[in-house]
Amino acid sequence: MKALTDEHRMLQDSIEGILSSTSDADAVWTQLAELGMLGLTISEADDGAGLGLAELLLFAHGFGQAGVSTHYLGAEILAMPLLAAQSSHPAVAGLLADCVAGTRIATLALDDLAPVTATRAAGGGFVISGVKTLVPSGSKAGIIVLSASLDDAPALFVLDTETDGITRVPYEPAASGAGADVVFDAVGVDEAALLAKGDEADRLIADARARGLLAVCADMLGCMEKLLDLTVDYLRTRQQFGQPLASFQVLQHAAVDMYVELETARAMLDYGVRLYDAPQNERAHALDAVKFKLNAAAKTVGESAVQLHGGIGMTMESLTGRLFARLTADRLSFGDSRACLARLVANDASIALS
Numbered sequence: 001m002k003a004l005t006d007e008h009r010m011l012q013d014s015i016e017g018i019l020s021s022t023s024d025a026d027a028v029w030t031q032l033a034e035l036g037m038l039g040l041t042i043s044e045a046d047d048g049a050g051l052g053l054a055e056l057l058l059f060a061h062g063f064g065q066a067g068v069s070t071h072y073l074g075a076e077i078l079a080m081p082l083l084a085a086q087s088s089h090p091a092v093a094g095l096l097a098d099c100v101a102g103t104r105i106a107t108l109a110l111d112d113l114a115p116v117t118a119t120r121a122a123g124g125g126f127v128i129s130g131v132k133t134l135v136p137s138g139s140k141a142g143i144i145v146l147s148a149s150l151d152d153a154p155a156l157f158v159l160d161t162e163t164d165g166i167t168r169v170p171y172e173p174a175a176s177g178a179g180a181d182v183v184f185d186a187v188g189v190d191e192a193a194l195l196a197k198g199d200e201a202d203r204l205i206a207d208a209r210a211r212g213l214l215a216v217c218a219d220m221l222g223c224m225e226k227l228l229d230l231t232v233d234y235l236r237t238r239q240q241f242g243q244p245l246a247s248f249q250v251l252q253h254a255a256v257d258m259y260v261e262l263e264t265a266r267a268m269l270d271y272g273v274r275l276y277d278a279p280q281n282e283r284a285h286a287l288d289a290v291k292f293k294l295n296a297a298a299k300t301v302g303e304s305a306v307q308l309h310g311g312i313g314m315t316m317e318s319l320t321g322r323l324f325a326r327l328t329a330d331r332l333s334f335g336d337s338r339a340c341l342a343r344l345v346a347n348d349a350s351i352a353l354s
Contacts, residue, residue: 014063024110025070027154029204030341033102037171038076042084047100053211053276060215064222064350067322074107074136075099077215078208079145082108082195083206084159088327091158091192095143106206107141109182120149125190126150128157131183133351138180139170146182147205154202156195177224206280211285213334217269217294220330224262224298225353227305230320231255234309245308258301265297291344292340303329 004012034040040055042048049055056077063072080099083092083106098104109132116130130139132146145158159170165187170180196204218330232255235246245251272290275283276330302324308315312321331337 004058004074007268008054012058012062013054015059019062019066019068023066023068027066028068028070029102029105032070032287035101037102038102039080039084039096040076041081042096043087046084046096048096051271055216056211057214057218057273060218063223064219065226066327067223067226067319067326068325069103071107071137071140072335073212073215074141075105077135077211078139079106079143080110081211082145082204082208084154084196085207089192089195091195095158099143103126104142105137105140106143106145107135107137107140109135109144110144110205110209111135116133116146116148117219118150118157120151121188125188126157127195128159128184128187128189128191131181133163133181134181135191136179138168138182138298139178144182150194150197153198153316154205156201156204157189158192158195160181160190163189170279175223176328203280204286209334210276210287213291214269214272216330216333217272217290220294220327221262221265221269222297223327223330224258224301226299227267227323227327228258228262230303230323231258244249248270251308254304258304259298261297265294268293272332285344288343290342291335292337296329298327 001047014035014037018035020026020027022031036049037059039046040051040059041046041053042050044050044117057204059072063070080096083099084097086092087096095106098107103224111134112132113132114130116128116132118126118128121127128146130148135141135144138144142161143155143158144161148155159166161182165185167183167185168180169183171178195201232246235255236244237249238245240248268290274285275286277283278286284293305320306324309318309320312318315321316325
């Protein structure tokens with residue numbers, strides 16, 4: 001990531017301080033709320049901090065380094081900026097303050113195996129049916145913003161997850177930040193639940209996906225940085241044939257390859273951040289290239305870290321093993337390599353991928 005300002009360093013120090021004191025996701029979330037570190041991109045008029053994407057990614061990067069899973073992706077990255085963009089909407093009134101205070105958790109549900117549909121009810125309002133998959137923090141969120149097809153156009157709705165007809169199927173382990181499938185069985189909502197429709201909904205969804213992709217990439221970068229540090233320390237301290245592993249040239253080369261992949265990934269993430277405000281199509285192509293490269297770097301760095309650690313690197317008791325598992329999940333989130341490359345080829349996007 002690009003050079004930090006003094007303000008960013010102070011924020012980074014605060015993040016590291018919180019994460020060094022506890023790894024419990026609920027405790028981290030409570031501390032973030034108490035320190036006013038939720039609602040970073042929400043305007044000060046709505047009790048937020050009025051900051052931007054760079055600050056969001058600092059947090060994502062810090063969580064990746066520490067290997068801590070929280071509600072950050074679903075709430076702070078995806079849902080809250082979207083709700084803030086619709087802050088004048090009647091359904092959003094009061095929600096933002098609760099989200100900033102940490103008393104309610106919001107999430108955004110975009111993925112489904114078959115499109116979730118919303119139909120107009122005879123007496124007014126809408127009926128929503130379908131299943132949303134891979135909903136971040138879906139097991140704990142109290143507010144869900146979901147995409148649906150309404151009148152053959154994209155639409156966004158906001159619902160309380162305790163609404164009749166909503167069932168959650170959490171993934172295991174059911175930790176605080178655990179995702180879930182969310183089933184909507186003919187859920188009736190009133191007109192106020194409709195946040196946006198058509199081009200406006202399409203824009204909000206595209207912006208959210210872009211933020212999510214960049215946040216996952218920042219998380220991956222943090223993971224890779226920590227894995228390289230852990231690996232170099234291990235090579236320096238572990239003895240074999242009476243000398244440290246770091247003295248063997250073939251292992252030095254492997255560590256250098258990890259470093260090169262890491263620095264390339266860092267440059268690609270910076271490129272993606274610069275393109276965040278570009279026209280939607282241009283941004284989408286650029287971010288596919290960013291995710292493609294980060295996925296490749298994560299594979300190299302993660303697998304090399306495990307191999308150089310030996311058997312201990314595969315255990316969940318080892319931070320190396322946990323970070324490798326996290327990287328593997330991140331590689332599938334917001335576009336695996338095959339999907340990213342297919343879109344780039346289909347659009348004849350001319351950008352160096354290796």
